[in-house]
Amino acid sequence: MNMGALVDADSLGTFDYVIVGAGSAGCVLANRLSEDPSISVLLLEAGQKDDWRWIHIPAGTFYLFGHPRFDWCYSGAPEPMLDGRRLPLSKGKVLGGSSSINGMVYIRGHAEDYERWKRLGNSGWGWQDVLPYFKKSERQSRGSDRYHGGEGELYVEDLRTHWDIFDDLVQGAASLGIPQTSDFNRGDNEGCGVMQVTQHRGRRCSAAAAFLRPALSRSNLHVLTGATATRLRFNGKRAVGVEFIRDGVVQTVSTRREVLLSLGSIGSPQLLQLSGVGPAAMLQLRGIPVRHELPGVGANLQDHLSLRFSYRMRNVSTLNEQFHSLPRRALMGLQYLLRRSGPLVMxxxxxxxxxxSDAGRVKPNVQFLIAPMSxxxxxxxxxxxxxxxxxxYNLNPESxxxxxxxxxxxxxxxxxxxxYLKHEDDQRVAIDSVRLIRKLFASEALAHTEPEELLPGPDARSDDEIFAALKLSCGTAxxxxxxxxxxxxxMSVVDERLRVRGTSGLRVVDASIMPTIPSGNTNAPTIMIAEKAADMIKMDSRILMECEEMSL
Known part of the structure; x- marks a missing residue:
């Protein structure tokens, strides 16, 4: 990596762009902005290199969640509607961010999600506006078409393993009116099937692998790991640099053009607030001088609450019994080593x-995910x-x-x-979702497996009983x-070009800018946001330079 003598200096000097956070968005920005050799880019990451083998073996996800070397290991505040439970919250702390520890599912969301963004005052963010950016990143194993790209950096492939129980579940879903599909990413995601993953021949394709690693040979891109951003530096309302800690030493870096925050929905508002940008009353209560009042910083947090279920099965093979058999575990390893296939790609x-969840919904409002293990x-x-x-889970929660x-x-x-579940509609959807899953496992297609419900528990039958049971077994998605x-x-923090309102030289580019949560997994939309942001940043820079030339 291009770190050179910069590491030991108290001040790293000045770069055109300083990107804070090397997660999904930050890696994309680093690649796209450094394409111009005349532009200098510094990428700061609090975590370390993504060089542990289990990052790249997909099944390693189970070892990465909760591992303090790669995960921030946050704990949520006591949730009022979950009887005060504190849910563990994983967030990647490594090059690639959460894309280096996540489940690799590739889902864009529903076209209506982005039309809603546009209706909320964000011109240029409708489905037809963002589709080209989804396609730009994508290297679709099935080839390119109207909805998919075939030449991007992010590999998107079919899962390289198969389970017979999946066939039964797809048939069961079809009997409930949920059609079988092989593509959830054309704008209408309704259906059931095996979802595609961000993998390349059975190995994780993180944002670091896809976007950052190919750009590291560029002399104008510098990457610094182990650098925890602590505050933004301002000149008036203009962001001019970043303060960070590395190896216990406070260091600074300056920027000629912009600071780009890509720390995610926890880290980006945290850094803004630490820098005095946020709700004034809250900052004053914490003893932080207010530099710029922006009440929406940190507000509007949304997440998918996963209502967990588990079933004991019979007359079918799952990962459970394979894992507890030494010969079959050895076979799993051989499958992966020789063919990059089998259970280790999950x-x-x-x-x-x-x-x-009910017939009155305009579009699909719940998503379910099922694994061949318990x-x-x-x-x-x-x-x-x-x-x-x-x-x-409820795809579009109101809480x-x-x-x-x-x-x-x-x-x-x-x-x-x-x-979670504070809004009455979220409560209704949650109860209906449990009943929906029960209908799926009670379908004729699954009768031969004799499913026995373990979670949320067969004794919970009434609405009140179901709600009480799911509160104890749910978790974040x-x-x-x-x-x-x-x-x-x-309450908006950034405009449609992702510039922090009331400031200059400062943007936020990550999942925190989403006004409402997309209908599905959020990694693909985050990468799309960074692709679009990179083009906007380049365009705004060209316009500024042209104006400066005209003024001369």
Whole structure:
């Protein structure tokens, strides 16, 4: 990596662009902006290199979540509607960010998600506006077409393993009116099938592997790991640099053009608040001088709450019994070593479906994911009997939370409150979702497997009983968005070009700018945002240079 003598200096000097955060968005920005050799780019990352083997083996996801070397290991605030439970919140702390530890599912969301963004005052963010940027990144293994790209850096492939139980589940879903599909990414994601993954021949294709690594040979791109950003430096309302800690030493870097925040929906509002940009009353209460009042910073937090379910099965093969057999575990290893296939290519549950929790919904409003395995909890040990498990969640929750710093200490984790299930409609969707999953497992296609419900529990029958049971077994889907939302109202943090309102030289480019959460996994939309942002940044820079030349 291009770090050279910069590492030991108290000040790293000046770059055209300083990108803070080498996650999905930051890696894309670093690649696209450094394409111009006349532009200097510095990418700061608090984590380390992505050089552990289990990052690149898809099944390594299970070792990465909760590992302090690669995960920030946040803990949410007590959730009022979940009886005060604190949910563990994983976020990547490594080159590639969460794309280096996630389940690799490639989902863009529904076309209506982006039309809604446009209706909220964000011109240029409708479905037809963003589709070219999804395609630009994508290297689709099935080839390019109207909806898919074939020449991008991000490999998108079919899962290189198969389970017979998936066929039964797809048939069961079809009997409920959920059609079989092989493509969830054409704008209408309704259906059930095995979802595609961001992998290349059975290896994880993170944002670091796809976008950052090919750009590291460029002399104008510098990457610094182990650098935790602590504050933004301003001249008036203009961002002029970043302060960070590396190896216990405070260092600074300056920028000629812009600081680009790509720290995600927790890190970006946290850094803004630490720098005095945010809701004035909250900052003053924490003893942080207010530089620029922007009440929406940290507000509007949205996430997908996963209502977890688990079933004991019979007359079918699942990963459970294979894992507990030494010969079959050895076979799994051989499959992966020789063919890059088999159970080790699985990250998150990849059999999925999008449907409606009730007939009155205009578009699919719930997503379910199912894995061919089940666990004994809380030990997180695979059961010895055949089983399947998964989660179902409300794609468009109405509940909103926040991310607030607890103090001016940049090394103290912020308060993260989601307010899961606070809204009455979210409660209704949750109860209906549990009943929907029960219908799926009660379908004729699954009768031969004799499914036995383990979670949320067969004794929960009434609405009140179901709600009480699901509160104890639910967990996050790790899709936080919205805390620096894009829009034109008083709670918006960035405009449609992702510039922080009321400042200059400062943008936010990550999932935090999403005004509402997309219908599905959020990694692909985050990469799309960075692709579009890179083009806007380049265009704005050209316009500024032309204006400066005309003034001369």
């Amino acid at each position: 990250g998150a549950p990849t059999l999925g479906g999008f449907t409606r 666990m004994k909890m809380p030990e997180k040990i695979l059961n010895r009997f055949p089983g399947v498990s998964g989660g179902i 909103r939370g926040h991310v607030h710093v607890r103090s001016g200490d940049p090394l103290e984790a912020p308060e993260i409150l989601h307010n 790790f899709h936080p968005v919205g805390t620096c939302k894009m829009g034109g109202d008083t």
